[in-house]
Amino acid sequence: MIEYRSIRVGLLGAGSVGSQVARLLLEHGDELAQRIGARIELVGIAVRDLDAKRDAELPRELLTTDADALIVASDIVIELMGGLEPARTMVLKAIASGADVVTGNKALLATHGPELYAAAEQVGAQLSYEAAVAGAIPIIRPLRESLAGDRIDRILGIVNGTTNFILDRMDSTGASLEDALATATELGYAEADPTADIGGYDAAQKAAILASIAFHTSVPVAAVHREGITSVTAQQVESARRAGFVVKLLAICERLTDPETGEEGVSARVYPALVPREHPLGAVRGANNAVFVEASAAGPLMFYGAGAGGVQTASAVLGDLVAIARRHVVGGPGTAESTHAELPMFEIGRITTRYAITLEVADEPGVLERIAHVFAEHGVSVEQLQQTVSGGSERATLVIGTHEATESALAETVASLAENPVVVSVASVLRVEGAM
Numbered sequence: 001m002i003e004y005r006s007i008r009v010g011l012l013g014a015g016s017v018g019s020q021v022a023r024l025l026l027e028h029g030d031e032l033a034q035r036i037g038a039r040i041e042l043v044g045i046a047v048r049d050l051d052a053k054r055d056a057e058l059p060r061e062l063l064t065t066d067a068d069a070l071i072v073a074s075d076i077v078i079e080l081m082g083g084l085e086p087a088r089t090m091v092l093k094a095i096a097s098g099a100d101v102v103t104g105n106k107a108l109l110a111t112h113g114p115e116l117y118a119a120a121e122q123v124g125a126q127l128s129y130e131a132a133v134a135g136a137i138p139i140i141r142p143l144r145e146s147l148a149g150d151r152i153d154r155i156l157g158i159v160n161g162t163t164n165f166i167l168d169r170m171d172s173t174g175a176s177l178e179d180a181l182a183t184a185t186e187l188g189y190a191e192a193d194p195t196a197d198i199g200g201y202d203a204a205q206k207a208a209i210l211a212s213i214a215f216h217t218s219v220p221v222a223a224v225h226r227e228g229i230t231s232v233t234a235q236q237v238e239s240a241r242r243a244g245f246v247v248k249l250l251a252i253c254e255r256l257t258d259p260e261t262g263e264e265g266v267s268a269r270v271y272p273a274l275v276p277r278e279h280p281l282g283a284v285r286g287a288n289n290a291v292f293v294e295a296s297a298a299g300p301l302m303f304y305g306a307g308a309g310g311v312q313t314a315s316a317v318l319g320d321l322v323a324i325a326r327r328h329v330v331g332g333p334g335t336a337e338s339t340h341a342e343l344p345m346f347e348i349g350r351i352t353t354r355y356a357i358t359l360e361v362a363d364e365p366g367v368l369e370r371i372a373h374v375f376a377e378h379g380v381s382v383e384q385l386q387q388t389v390s391g392g393s394e395r396a397t398l399v400i401g402t403h404e405a406t407e408s409a410l411a412e413t414v415a416s417l418a419e420n421p422v423v424v425s426v427a428s429v430l431r432v433e434g435a436m
């Protein structure tokens with residue numbers, strides 16, 4: 001067994017996100033150690049109330065109310081308390097004491113980002129914040145690193161999970177804003193003060209962060225035009241629905257040129273807007289987020305996934321933690337050669353796959369029953385059986401499930417179908433992936 005050295009991690013906050021970060025760190029310690037080349041030692045978790053109920057069971061002895069002592073005992077500090085103070089002071093203290101920092105605190109970054117980045121740069125500390133925008137979705141690192149050589153023209157996104165959840169509930173169930181907000185809060189999506197969500201402040205903070213990174217400039221949150229969803233009524237949502245639209249809280253960041261002066265500038269704005277239901281943003285449901293990035297060479301890119309939620313956001317926090325921790329390890333596994341798991345490959349016969357089989361069939365009564373019978377004879381289950389008429393000939397589309405045991409049965413079934421007098425031809429046999 002490899003003896004890894006330890007990297008000491010102090011966690012500030014054990015709420016919706018912090019408690020899941022702590023749980024995952026404790027549960028997956030061995031795997032993370034292999035990926036990093038060092039063991040993450042969770043040295044403590046700072047909270048306000050030692051007796052508060054937690055979303056995850058955490059060892060009591062790790063909890064502390066002495067955040068200052070925890071910070072100085074840590075190589076990496078994870079700040080998940082939220083709010084401006086004491087978060088700002090604690091992050092500055094962590095940097096000054098030689099620690100690297102991971103945070104998900106967009107309010108802090110949008111308000112005091114320049115001060116924190118400067119402090120980190122001065123001492124060569126790392127400050128990472130993937131979780132600060134769009135929860136679990138990797139968007140900060142793609143903008144900062146993958147797209148660093150491109151020119152980004154526009155970002156259009158749904159970046160607040162709570163408001164998307166609320167608007168979706170209002171649209172799909174007719175729920176009131178207040179009821180939907182109460183559910184979003186219970187599910188751990190909302191900020192400690194949910195005015196940040198419904199007032200559009202949280203989305204504006206995220207827009208400021210995105211615009212700053214994307215356009216390589218400093219966009220203060222105060223310069224982001226902000227309208228929340230508090231004035232969106234059930235009637236507006238209903239009329240939008242009837243007209244084929246859906247109401248979404250959008251964050252829009254654009255690089256613009258003044259047509260008269262030729263001066264280049266940036267616009268960042270957050271407001272509720274109608275989006276056509278069939279538009280990809282119109283299909284973003286629940287607390288999911290989606291961010292479209294239009295880059296001049298790459299073209300349009302879309303990032304989609306869980307925009308809020310404790311465990312989902314914990315994924316982004318841990319990604320930052322692993323990336324930072326790897327840089328603490330000289331000669332560690334790094335990012336390019338994470339092969340320690342040495343997993344075997346599963347051949348195709350072990351994979352469960354579904355097929356769509358399209359047959360051209362004779363125009364006779366009871367055709368579908370006879371085809372279903374052929375499948376049953378070969379022990380192949382049929383999920384769905386449809387018959388459609390196209391171009392004068394009958395077409396039956398079958399969707400069936402198969403796995404290793406029935407893979408060969410499928411081939412036999414298709415062969416018998418081809419021989420069957422009601423089948424004119426087997427038009428297509430293709431695997432089906434995704435929902436159908």
Ligand SMILES: NC(=O)C1=CN([C@@H]2O[C@H](COP(=O)(O)OP(=O)(O)OC[C@H]3O[C@@H](n4cnc5c(N)ncnc54)[C@H](OP(=O)(O)O)[C@@H]3O)[C@@H](O)[C@H]2O)C=CC1
Binds near residue numbers: 049050135308
């Ligand atoms: N929830 C989500 O889906 C997402 C949240 N974020 C961000 O992550 C951060 C954390 O969010 P979330 O987990 O929801 O927040 P919570 O309000 O659920 O948790 C905050 C935690 O911080 C602790 N805390 C607060 N103030 C202090 C203090 N002065 N000293 C010590 N501990 C303190 C609280 O302690 P106690 O429990 O004892 O009160 C609590 O454990 C925020 O910045 C948020 O914006 C980012 C993406 C998604």
Ligand SMILES: N[C@@H](CC=O)C(=O)O
Binds near residue numbers: 197
């Ligand atoms: N309250 C925020 C949490 C994630 O950033 C949201 O709902 O998006």
